[in-house]
Amino acid sequence: MLAKKNIAIIMGGYSSEYKISLKSGMVVHEYLNSDKFNSYPIHIYKDKWVYVDDNGNEHPVNKHNFSVRTPKTTLFFDCVFNAIHGTPGEDGIMQAYFELLQIPQTSCDYYQAALTFNKRDLLSVLTPYGIKSAVSYYLNHGDTVNEEEIVEKVGLPCFVKANKAGSSFGISKVYKKEELLPAIEKAYAEDDEIIIETFLDGTEVSVGVIKYKGETKVLPITEIVTENDFFDYEAKYEGKSKEITPARITPKQQENVVAVAKRAYDILKMKGFSRSEYIFVGDEPYMLEMNTTPGLTTESILPEQARIAGISLSELFENAISEALNENK
Template sequence: MKTKVALVKGGYTGEAEVSFKSAAFVYSQIDKDKYDVYPITISLDSWFYEDEQGAKHEIDRQDFSLELAGNKVTFDVAFIIIHGVPGEDGRLQGYFDMIGLPYTSCTALTSALTMNKGYTKAIVQDIPELNVAKSVLLFKEHRPVSVDMVTEKLSLPIFVKPNAGGSSIGMSKVSEWSALKQALDNAYDAENTGYQVLVEEFVTGREFSQGIYRDAKGELQVLPATEVRTTREFFDYEAKYTPGLTEEITPADLNTEQKERADRLIKEIYIRLNCKGMVRIDFFIENNTDKFFFIEINTVPGQTAQSFIPQQVRASGRTETAFYGELIEAAMGE
């Protein structure tokens, strides 16, 4: 009997568009001989399964089931592919915990913590050999005085971004103080990000993104790193999703010591944050000093054919089909 997989997509933010693309790719790659896969859309309006004829079937939120042709369908595991709220911030994970449905992502606590960039940095900053950029964390109550709080503590250039956002939505690089207020407004007002803003000093260096996951045997597997080179000022939403604006080199050109150090630190970050499933960690290697600077962690990374994780899976000699199967089996075996 095949394992029934709920492929959960959509969400409550602007990242839903990316989620649908990721889910379509994951669906195309999962082994249908082993798994019955049901794409489930979660939106503010409804939770539903859309069958091949285009008919929508509402999800019963009492137990995350649906009725098809008079039969009740329940799931063995949820493959979460929602970027942002509610699939990356712990809300959906907490719901699945309450109804006893295994899922492929980090736990509710880890998801909620890592969605908050400022809190995450506080947890990882004492890891040996790991550095974090000097920063200021702003809350809704700070908004009237946020410009002064930033100018008093940080030096230009700086990055301004929603503390709980993703896909670089609402993110700005500020090189002149005159542009700071507008950048703060953009970050505060980003949809469903909690009115918190993280402002960080700019680190000059090479930017990398690297995946790690726990396989079906419980072993940590670090994927090859990707180096990101963009023609934009920084890796913003347009650079991420507009073809031709960014060069992505997988595997990255790292020397032996840099590769071993990055792999070691990424494992320690995964362990320190008590991660599950696959995550992606972004970091800089600073020019001149060669120091490793943690940027952020993404607990539901993009999964289009061009996304970092699929690139890294292929570079490691694996297939996406085998990789997604491992994530499903690991989730069910915990």
């Protein structure tokens, strides 16, 4: 019998999303096949990196080699399962760290993580490949805010978003010019860069794409129907939305968004999980963003898509580790 592999599940992080990340990480810990893997929850915070054992005891991580000394042994890890939403797990920092240490990890490489975490840069890179996105206006902290110019370019209503933030933190839908400055300040509370986008009026869908058994696989599409004005934090995490899988879209829309999502994943040379958001204008999907460490709780969109595709949580997580360890090639 093969020896069990030691898997570090990193969770937490430095952003507003840390609580959601802790939930995702513990779901991975719960569902990972214990016959094949020893899994260890590793909490990553600005002031400490610790392994939290089943009794709640904390054991510091040695950042020089990402090992953990416990009273009984020193733990080394065969693979890292990345469940951190936001910085430093979704923006390339942890990916680069593990690449330096030559420890396999389940998410994409550091360049892809940094690129996709930056909404403005991601959409700029994909535009020449024919992947559509909303008309946008950029601001950096300290820039003069010309409200007339913004409205002239993107129109009203529009969305004001923090450029590098997830879970809809720092996002506002603006209907009147007078609402722009408060929305910009709200976005600056999350990031020093802002993207302001034209409102696209159409069906919103979420598309999971993963590497599965060595192949790029597009999961069943999810339609987002929110009770709120848009798919904000409340809608995502407090039950103020319906997520309908499979989405109620036409065969043509289905064909188009599957093709675009797969193309974007392959163009970027992605690995691991991704979940992209699109809005249809007619039959054409317009990309909003791509998440590379999407939620992995039992209520999250990507696990539900996988379930409908016939992939259990245990299989989904094991496949991610197999991909990271190159076992599927």
